[in-house]
Amino acid sequence: MIKKTVIALSLLLAQQVHAAPVRDQHWSLLANRLFPALVDMGTARPGTAVLAGRRARIDACKQEPGCVLNAGLWTDAEIEAIAAAAAKAPASSWRKATLADDGAQAQVARELRGLNSIIQVYGLGMAPHYPLIDGPIDAAGSARFNATVKDAVWLAEAGEDDPVPSLDPSLRLAIALLDVNDRNDAVAFEPLDMAHNAAALGRARIIDWKLYHYTAIIIPGVGPETLSMALSARGKLNVRMAAKRFADGEAPFVILSGASVHPKGSRFVEAVEMRRALIERFGVPAESIIIEPYARHTTTNLRNVTRRLAAMGAPLDKDSLIITNVDQSRYIESAEFAARNQKELGYPPGTVGTRLSPTELTFRPSAKSLRIDPADPLDP
Secondary structure, eight states: OHHHHHHHHHHHHHHHHHOOOOOOHHHHHHHHHHOHHHHHHHHHOOOOHHHHHHHHHHHTTTTOHHHHHHHHSOOHHHHHHHHHHHHHSOGGGSOTTTOOTTHHHHHHHHHHHHHHHHHHHHTSOOOOSSTTTOSOSSOTTSHHHHHHHHHHHHHHHHTTTOSSSOSOHHHHHHHHHHHHTTOOGGGTTOSHHHHTSHHHHHHHTTOOGGGOSOSOEEEEOOOOSSTTOSSOHHHHHHHHHHHHHHHTTSOSOEEEEOOSOSSTTOOOOHHHHHHHHHHHHHOOOGGGEEEEOOOOSHHHHHHHHHHHHHHHTOOTTSOEEEEOOHHHHHHHTSHHHHHHHHHHTSSOSEEEEEEEETTEEEEEEOGGGGOOOTTSTTOO
């Protein structure tokens, strides 16, 4: 009997030693979407004194929420040190999709600053950039907000063995804060191109782009202000103008951009509803339509459309055509919009070119738009 008990205990201990870590597929999606370079660094497991010091600082908090949140924030010196380590990493350390035009050092620093922003907004109650449509589910400082933050701290601790957000405990904390608030907007349509744009991307692979005047017709979303309305009046106008221009044969694709934004709590996604209208009302073939269902602003409409053009293999040195209502078209051409791009994105998502009509502008996309920035965790 004693021998059998010893054997059973030995087997149990062996199982515990060799037990695989629990991997949360949803956390994996969020981590790779928001922090691709930090995920890559976690896989490489750089042994820096900065990371060891941060872990000791966070562990010393013993799960007290306020302490954990503040200890999880990255100082400028820590960001500089980790970004410098990233700059020295060999090219094989990075996936192709991880790095943008400005390289590993800039991307890592951008992700760490965005990570700080998530902790500050969703954990410490700082106001988000767009308080009418973004932020946690409960008012900052309320009893429910504080309880949710506490749960996020414990959820992050429970996910300690998750292999994806493994570089630093702050990654798990940021993801847990978004998770407990159901702010899963950034991955709501993933895998976007395989699940929603596969037919169009398959067609894009065999397209001869030289046969067309434009790479695509771009339609930015114009959300309704009523919860029960799927497509606004201006959204319907944009769709009709797109169908008419597509019929001219000057572009092989229509790209529809817009998330579920207005009003807050709407269940209708602008890109999805415009796609439905193009197919059902105007007979545009599904394989000629690309949806971009994440953009929440006109700035990110153009940025995210550029990302879809790159995913399609479209030449970024060729014009596309923006079609939208007169007011939005005029705004896209304005100095105000250019300044907003610089303030909110840090760069122009492309070059607005020739005006062809009150509702049509040419657009030359910029590779800068491929930079991932989790400062907006709902659409990085």
